[in-house]
Amino acid sequence: MKRTALATAVLLLAATVRAEPSLVTPPDKGTPLFGISEECMPSQCLPAPARDAMPLGDALAARATHREFSSKPFTLQELSDLLWAANGYNRPDEKKRTAPTAINRQEIDIYVCLAEGACIWNPGANELKMVCQEDLRGFTGRMNAGADNFALKAPVALVYVVDFARQGMQDRPNDALRYAAVDCGFIGQNVYLHCAANGLHTVFLGSLDVERIAKALGLPPTSVPFFAQTVGHPAE
Numbered sequence: 001m002k003r004t005a006l007a008t009a010v011l012l013l014a015a016t017v018r019a020e021p022s023l024v025t026p027p028d029k030g031t032p033l034f035g036i037s038e039e040c041m042p043s044q045c046l047p048a049p050a051r052d053a054m055p056l057g058d059a060l061a062a063r064a065t066h067r068e069f070s071s072k073p074f075t076l077q078e079l080s081d082l083l084w085a086a087n088g089y090n091r092p093d094e095k096k097r098t099a100p101t102a103i104n105r106q107e108i109d110i111y112v113c114l115a116e117g118a119c120i121w122n123p124g125a126n127e128l129k130m131v132c133q134e135d136l137r138g139f140t141g142r143m144n145a146g147a148d149n150f151a152l153k154a155p156v157a158l159v160y161v162v163d164f165a166r167q168g169m170q171d172r173p174n175d176a177l178r179y180a181a182v183d184c185g186f187i188g189q190n191v192y193l194h195c196a197a198n199g200l201h202t203v204f205l206g207s208l209d210v211e212r213i214a215k216a217l218g219l220p221p222t223s224v225p226f227f228a229q230t231v232g233h234p235a236e
């Protein structure tokens with residue numbers, strides 16, 4: 001009974017909490033891109049991703065959560081490699097990805113939150129498009145720690161946004177919730193293994209300010225920031 005209430009609450013959250021007008025999406029501008037309208041925000045093409053070289057067994061042996069980060073920024077190549085591992089097209093002819101999704105709904109978008117602002121990643125074009133010029137990293141991680149929040153020390157906070165409209169399971173809210181959480185988990189584990197294979201540090205995060213991030217990203221009411229993941233180089 002409690003679980004049903006939780007599922008209903010989350011879907012209601014998706015449907016109602018963010019009825020306010022978007023900060024970044026004027027209603028009459030442009031073509032939708034993953035639920036967000038085009039506007040005059042910068043975009044950045046990423047270089048072709050490179051494959052991880054470490055054998056899978058070694059990456060599994062090294063997989064761990066680490067919360068100590070250096071502020072060294074990521075190169076575009078590092079970002080491209082990270083995002084492809086997370087949820088890139090590994091079978092582009094079939095439009096299928098490195099992470100599975102229930103019923104192949106591919107309902108999760110990855111937002112890349114940097115000090116300069118937040119970008120949505122378009123995996124087909126391998127392009128980042130800025131959607132908000134606010135630093136959202138501090139709305140993930142240990143939020144009550146202020147400047148000591150590890151998420152502010154790392155250059156990248158990935159935010160996994162579930163589009164419940166794309167998932168199309170509004171008549172089965174419990175399944176919608178279960179599937180969305182597991183689908184995020186697969187992406188999270190891909191990121192963990194990629195980080196292990198490349199000497200990077202990462203933390204998967206249930207702790208994020210859902211409403212604040214959704215508002216800043218200008219998400220439609222059916223999209224919910226579900227989990228986040230801090231990624232960076234190890235502290236020196």
Ligand SMILES: Cc1cc2nc3c(=O)[nH]c(=O)nc-3n(C[C@H](O)[C@H](O)[C@H](O)COP(=O)(O)O)c2cc1C
Nearest residue numbers: 063064065066067141142203204205206207208227
């Ligand atoms: C669903 C989920 C939510 C998590 N949320 C947080 C979080 O909000 N903050 C945090 O510091 N770590 C978080 N973690 C990381 C766990 O604390 C970590 O995985 C756990 O301590 C086990 O350590 P290991 O990953 O090194 O095996 C989360 C992990 C999972 C799977």
